[in-house]
Amino acid sequence: MNDTEVQEKKSILNFKIDLVNKRHQNGSLIPLLQTAQDSYGYIPEKIIYYISELVGIPAAEIYGVITFYSQFRLKPLGKNLIRICEGTACHVNGAKSILTALQDELGITVGETTDDGIFSLQSVACLGCCSLAPVVMINDATHGNLTMDKIKKILKKYKTEEKIRIAS
């Protein structure tokens, strides 16, 4: 087993332990789904059935909860998650042109993942750093005071890093 496989096994094991610990708590369904998503990156179908059996809630109902909340996804994400802030401050400071630049550069729209699986693009209602508007968050890094050129440069950096990683 290589490192990533070991890591994966570990997180799935942790997930199962977590599930068993949490199942008797009141209102445990959402925390369980959050744990599942943390472990897998998304919520696989088989996990819905697994949770259903564990907590005694029909799978259809669980599916209803998953699709109600914007945090949950039923498909895996790309390697880099780009989240564009659509808060009011960003909106009045030109978030729209930043979104246009992102969509042009990546060739995908909000909610999609690039074919090579490197980028996913999402929009969020507000990242809460309104003084830096317009803002885009890539993975855990926040990029503020953006212009169309700035965001293109930032994307380029991520693309080059990815190329270097593949080459090595």
Added chain:
Amino acid sequence: MKKIKVGLGTCGISAGGELVFNKLKEEIKTKNLGIEVNETGCMGMCYEEALVEVVDDNDSFLYSNVTVDKVGRIVNEHLINNKPVLEWIIKSNEVSKEDDFLKNQKRIVLRNCGVIDPTSIDEYIERGGYEALEKVLKNFSQQEVIELIIKSGLRGRGGAGFTTGMKWKFANQEKSEKKYIVCNADEGDPGAFMDRSVLEGDPHSVLEGMMIAAYAIGSDEAYIYCRAEYPLAIKRLRTAIRQCELKGYLGKNILGSDFNFTIKIKEGAGAFVCGEETALMASVEGKRGVPRLRPPFPANKGLWGKPTNINNVETFANVPWIINNGWEKYSSLGTEKSKGTKVFALAGKIKRSGLAEVPMGMTINEIVFDLGGGIKNGKKFKAVQMGGPSGGCIPASMGDLKIDYDEIVRTGAIMGSGGLIVLDETTCMVDLARYFLNFTQNESCGKCTFCRVGTKRMLEILERITIGKGKENDIDILEDLALKITKNSLCGLGHSAPNPVLTTMKYFREEYEAHIRDKKCPAHNCSALIEYTIDEVNCKGCGLCIKACSSNAITGSKKAVHYINQELCIKCGRCFDVCNLDAVIKN
């Protein structure tokens, strides 16, 4: 002895505060200076982040806009040679560059934010923390606490402004073995970040407020429902709760009394409607966050059918201060019907964006100009948007309006949770209304037909108006739909969804008419209704715009007048931004 504090709220971290923090620690370690570097919450001046405060025995020096490159000089000159780098300092005994922002504030909720290390319970206790809890447990009956909060005039800071003490009284009067306290930390309004800053900067004040509320209504268990988008707030709350359990502020027989209390955190999963109390409770129970009919109110039948008291983060953070300083002092602040202070998240086209806590009764102009420093880039003040998607726009002509729950409702907006977005002449009010409608339409849970379908229809109309395809009777249809959505929705989301449209139609009707009749956007914002051209007199043929254009729409040889091909132009406005000669015209 020197001590250093670095502002590490989300705003500080995004501005590079964490890098500065690490660099400072590293430099101090390699140079063996033995100076303590601590993190603190948001100091409110988000526009000056990253902020570093160097405190010594008789002065404190606040550095603004600190980057990693600046750390070396601060360490060498200030920390080693005791010569503060004056040009970067905005506040000390001698320097007071940002006085206007601070001197107009009255910090009650934010009393510890940016002052203490939020991960240290000892620093909170040093500043009088948990004294209010002790006082209440030792000297006050439940009724006395409730009376005191009612007399203080504290109203719910989540938006609706219901008297907090009355809420507690209703929950107290219910007879039940089990009662719950819920802290609503699902701050969903775009443009609002007050609650996040309080949770990140001073989590213990919220916990203490919850403990006092729990004692008053007779509850032994609480949930904090926090947005998952606030990972740092959740982390700091977890730390704070653990510290309280170790120190005996949570658990059984707290401070030797017979009061038992536990607090749990529930992470939200991304649904705006969950800020509504009945939807929030459904979500805590693990269901879809769909609101239900009230009554029964949560005070009678709440979480799992038990009496429940729900308050917002800022409301709870006020409580310990009121107990410590007396209701008289609290109610001496503010207006006749709105007491105390309100925290506002200032953002948009304002010079100093950040977090400001002001006494109720301050005017909008005072907040925008005296505190916020006015509008960015010399533009004209047009309006403020208050209350997020449930609120509305108040025009600049009403700038003398006093901030007060009831005064604001009279304008058609609401106080809301405290987001205050400042708009200038380049903001199109129709587009702003469309923006908010798009938000509420997306976030409608779908239970009530008028909210689900009505907002969709309104959005479609607004979309066509902004692209120049509006019809003559569109304004009437919008008004009619707005009224019906307000009347026929169950919860606050639906009731207030039309507010942004109604207020902009009330105060900026001529903008709607210009879009519909003349196919013009007076703010030059709606891209379908504007055209970029080049002025033949001003253009010197420098080629800057050609380089900036991403769609190759501009042509022209060097030193000759350039032209924009309208068919290729995507109206991104970059040529307009780069031209130094005012040769690109937007009309």
